[in-house]
Amino acid sequence: MRRQVDKFAERRAQLAAAALQTLAELGYARTSLRDIAQNSEFSHGVLHYYFSDKFELITYCVRQYKAECVTRYDSIVTDAGSADELKRGFGAAMAGTLREDARLHRLWYDLRNQSLFEKAFKDDVTEIDQSLERMIWRIVSRYAELAGVSLALSPSAAYAVFDGLFYQALVRHLADHEDAAATLEETVPRVLELLTPARA
């Protein structure tokens, strides 16, 4: 009994991984269930054995993405011994994941946008977005603490700023601008400084 549940969950995860791979390659609008199945080692019918419909599959994928994503910068916060180290670590981490997971990030932005039209994705996307906001806020607020400076911005505004910077770097990176990641690594610490002016 327990075996079966695990097997079932494992295969779901395996199929979701194949789906993520395909979605990241083709984008939401151009990915069919047959595309996904062809990218796995199974036939297209099996998807409806493990997922009730396309939405549940993609929703599951989004949740799986979240697990990898949300704790990405946590070690930066806990390990940094100084404001300067945190600042540089933040920039390096963003540049790193930009280089490593560019297509997965592209998919995230795609699905986040789809959720503005397809309400089936709305809840999960919103939850991930809030998690990301909290993640950014842990960094920014910790930085202000270490640096002993004020913090003149709300958590959501801080998230929006760094998200905008990351998106732009992603676009350029995907357009083969070789220096996109390096530029991001430079810009992020500078903006972090600007957002945290010295105490009056």
Add this chain to the structure above:
Amino acid sequence: MRRQVDKFAERRAQLAAAALQTLAELGYARTSLRDIAQNSEFSHGVLHYYFSDKFELITYCVRQYKAECVTRYDSIVTDAGSADELKRGFGAAMAGTLREDARLHRLWYDLRNQSLFEKAFKDDVTEIDQSLERMIWRIVSRYAELAGVSLALSPSAAYAVFDGLFYQALVRHLADHEDAAATLEETVPRVLELLTPARA
């Protein structure tokens, strides 16, 4: 002869307007040519009389969107007599278009993302994006000039920052956060200040 060309161009524009309307409502992934035709006063076949295929139609739409969009803030720059006025005008203009054209902005972000997967849109999207970057830069650099402050950020980084803020406000506005526009109107001037620290 001239009559015919004008008529032809006029109908193209008219159909593109219907297409923009429909795309803004449904999003790229869920909009078919029949949806678009149904939203106009013509039948679906006429679209292939005025446009060679779906991509040409949408590309034409994107260009039409650009015309409305790119000069949106120009009067703010030319009319502002002081840094403070420019700062407030910028925030008010962003909040205004957020309230007025929310669904069109949603479409823009959708198509901008599609261009990361469908290279047919890439060139036009890139061109619009650069126009927007220049538009933001005219504001930011003029502000620094009027305020007599330094400017520690590149044009692209400045654009990314305000674009991120606007996107987030758009998402919240569409999710019926009544205060999304008002919050944006507050945040934009504050961030503009932060990005332009007083001269050392």
Add this chain to the structure above:
DNA sequence: CCGCTCTCTTGACAATTGTCAAGAGAATGT
């Protein structure tokens, strides 16, 4: 009135889509 071009509608096509049912095969428990 005839012939011609410009517009637009209708209907069809092949391909693709999500979905599901029937059944084969494997695994498992007894």
Add this chain to the structure above:
DNA sequence: ACATTCTCTTGACAATTGTCAAGAGAGCGG
């Protein structure tokens, strides 16, 4: 060894898609 459940494949379905061809109707010059 048998019966039962779990997995997976195959093939089909109805709907939708972009595309296009045939032709109707309007407007116009001759």
